[in-house]
Amino acid sequence: MRAIVVREWGPPDVMKLEEAPIPSPGPGQVLARLRAVGVNPVETYVRAGTYVRKPSLPYTPGGDAAGVVGAIGAGVTGVEVGDRVYTHGTLTGAYAEAALCEAAQIHPLPGRVSFAQGAALGTPYSTAWRALFIQAHARPAETVLVHGASGGVGTACVQLARAAGLRVIGTAGTEKGMQLVGEQGAHDVLNHRDPEYLTRIGPLTGGRGVDLVVEMLANVNLDRDLDLLAPRGRVIVVGNRGRVEIDPRKIMSRDAAILAMTMFNATPEEYRVIHAALAPGLENGTLVPVVGRELPLASAPQAHTAVLEPGAYGKIVLVP
Ligand code: NAP
Helix, strand or coil, X not given: CEEEEECCCCCHHHEEEEECCCCCCCCXXXXXXXXXXXXXXXXXXXXXXXXXXXCCCCECCCCEEEEEEEEECCCCCCCCCCCEEEEECCCCCCCECEEEEXXXXXXXXXXXXXXXXHCCCHHHHHHHHHHHHHHCCCCCCCEEEEECCCCHHHHHHHHHHHHCCCEEEEEECCHHHHHHHHHCCXXXXXXXXXXXXXXXXXXXXXXXXXEEEEECCHHHHHHHHHHHEEEXXXXXXXXXXXXXXXXXXXXXXXXXXXXXXXXXXXCHHHHHXXXXXXXXXXXXXXXXXXXXXXXXXXXXXHHHHHCCCCCCCCEEEEEC
């Protein structure tokens, strides 16, 4: 099979397309034949060698993909060869024509969800669900600001929060992104490149502020987020690319809280709960992953450059 292999840390072009043997599943494992692969920002940090968690070299990047079950190891039940599935995590890397997974890393992909959309599910939707409902305890009738709503995690947050009965304010940095955020169900959409945009949050909430901020770029926004909170409001930090100074008095005066999360801390039970929670929305069409761009697997370096550029529009997906 063809697979992207990283043999040294560095810029996007350290990712090379190589021939690799097709792995065969051991006990408790499943081989997925991949039709689409999701590209996440974290995969660029890992490839660059700057991330706190690094696999040993050489490795194949990625964990989010969709395809069909190709082979099943001993002891695996509830799945058959040919089943449509999406992966959240793999043992051998998802930037490839096939990947070996633990049985718990594959989930059914309903017929109405395309393979490209399935590749947009694993990390973005589980992150959005865990941020909203496990870490920040989002409740119906609350107001959430999805600060960075046009990308993979943001579009998932908007869909999930809207479906759960929250009032949703979303931001994007382009007109096209703003339109997308509105189409995903946000009640109000603001442009985070407009110098005045944060002054509009107060009027949009009747002066009360927002109950929750899901923050995609904390190093830029965290201190200003605290000004936007209602009493007992929460910020949940999902994305961060640097240091930031905050004024703790803003948290104290509101009995507010800054929360944070990484999916690396999610427990097996949380994974189980999250994917069970996503299933009905995928089946009934409430959750519709947005695929902005599809590129061939060999264009993984181009995808890694693009995923860090401004102007997000849903997910970038590689097609093996
Ligand atoms: P993405 O698809 O590249 O989207 C990035 C989002 O950030 C876009 O909506 C972008 O908007 C927005 N953004 C850019 N500048 C912003 C600003 N000044 N204020 C607010 N938002 C801004 O990435 P993603 O997959 O959604 O991930 C988002 C972030 O979460 C990344 O940093 C990623 O590493 C992190 N993440 C963390 C976890 C975790 O476990 N904690 C899991 C997944 C992702 P425009 O492009 O429209 O400007």
